[in-house]
Amino acid sequence: MHEVSLISDVIATVTQSAHERQLSKIHKVKLVIGEYTSVMPESLLFAFDLLKKEPFIESSVLEIETSSGNEFYIDYFEGE
Amino acid sequence: MTERVYVKKHVLHGNQAIAEENRELFKSKGVLTLNLLSSPGAGKTTLLEGFLNSIKNEINVAVIEGDVATALDAERIAACGAHAVQINTHGSCHLDAKMVSQVLDYFNLADLDLLVIENVGNLVCPAEFDLGEDLRIVLLSTTEGIDKVVKYPVVFQKADAVILNKIDLLPYLSFNVEQFIHDVRELNPKVPIFQISARDGEGVKEWTDWLIEKIHKP
Ligand SMILES: Nc1nc2c(ncn2[C@@H]2O[C@H](COP(=O)(O)OP(=O)(O)OP(=O)(O)O)[C@@H](O)[C@H]2O)c(=O)[nH]1
Ligand SMILES: [Mg+2]
Numbered sequence: 001m002h003e004v005s006l007i008s009d010v011i012a013t014v015t016q017s018a019h020e021r022q023l024s025k026i027h028k029v030k031l032v033i034g035e036y037t038s039v040m041p042e043s044l045l046f047a048f049d050l051l052k053k054e055p056f057i058e059s060s061v062l063e064i065e066t067s068s069g070n071e072f073y074i075d076y077f078e079g080e
Numbered sequence: 081m082t083e084r085v086y087v088k089k090h091v092l093h094g095n096q097a098i099a100e101e102n103r104e105l106f107k108s109k110g111v112l113t114l115n116l117l118s119s120p121g122a123g124k125t126t127l128l129e130g131f132l133n134s135i136k137n138e139i140n141v142a143v144i145e146g147d148v149a150t151a152l153d154a155e156r157i158a159a160c161g162a163h164a165v166q167i168n169t170h171g172s173c174h175l176d177a178k179m180v181s182q183v184l185d186y187f188n189l190a191d192l193d194l195l196v197i198e199n200v201g202n203l204v205c206p207a208e209f210d211l212g213e214d215l216r217i218v219l220l221s222t223t224e225g226i227d228k229v230v231k232y233p234v235v236f237q238k239a240d241a242v243i244l245n246k247i248d249l250l251p252y253l254s255f256n257v258e259q260f261i262h263d264v265r266e267l268n269p270k271v272p273i274f275q276i277s278a279r280d281g282e283g284v285k286e287w288t289d290w291l292i293e294k295i296h297k298p
Binding site for chain 2: 002005006009010013014017018021023027031036037038039070071072073074075076077078079080
């Protein structure tokens with residue numbers, strides 16, 4: 001249920017970081033999700049497609065790597 | 081030129097930062113804080129009602145109630161004579177640290193010994209969100225079935241105490257208490273487990289004594 005708010009946090013973090021580096025387009029965002037986090041990757045992908053409205057991020061893709069453990073973090077993003 | 085920017089930031093870092101602020105504040109005011117978690121209807125509010133009535137004159141307790149809608153639970157707490165503030169999450173399945181920090185002005189924390197936060201009834205999402213609490217108390221009721229421990233492991237792994245509620249109904253159910261204890265211990269070997277009937281008051285005193293001890297020497 002809270003995947004939408006998680007993704008809006010991810011987009012906000014990435015957006016801020018991209019602006020700081022004067023990047024004008026984001027191509028890819030990569031997340032790592034531990035199996036013990038009860039966060040659903042499918043829902044995150046769905047929420048990402050729903051929320052990536054701004055032109056500079058709208059053509060980007062979300063990649064999710066699952067790991068063992070409890071972590072849930074933004075690994076990197078790619079842009080120009 | 082495409083460049084790769086490593087972020088390596090926890091997605092909930094925003095929540096975590098606020099939770100740490102809450103924790104610092106509770107510590108500086110000398111308030112022990114509980115995050116009470118269970119699925120809907122497991123008996124969180126019923127337990128609090130009995131608890132509040134039994135410790136009224138001993139310690140100063142206030143309660144934050146988290147629900148999607150209504151102030152029904154806060155009204156039940158207020159009827160026990162404790163200060164209660166209701167947070168309505170309007171659809172969100174959990175409380176987060178910011179929601180909690182936003183209502184702390186309604187309390188005189190310096191006067192409190194204990195602040196109980198009753199989370200939104202849900203065994204999944206609230207487990208991810210630190211509120212700044214000292215202790216996480218997880219309740220399961222016998223009617224929910226024994227498989228819930230292995231089905232929702234995260235919440236049990238992170239528990240500082242596990243309470244099995246509605247033991248008055250055991251004669252009517254095929255709930256194997258031994259198996260329950262075994263399954264909890266597999267996930268969380270040292271966690272204290274209390275067996276209670278919040279309705280009848282059975283076992284509530286053991287939990288209360290454990291808690292009072294935590295208040296006096298956290
Ligand atoms: N038989 C029995 N019923 C109980 C017990 N504890 C609670 N109940 C009943 O279970 C129902 C739900 O109890 P609540 O205390 O409202 O549960 P809750 O966890 O606060 O529910 P939410 O806040 O909606 O998630 C009520 O009808 C209670 O009377 C118990 O020990 N035994
Ligand atoms: Mg309740």
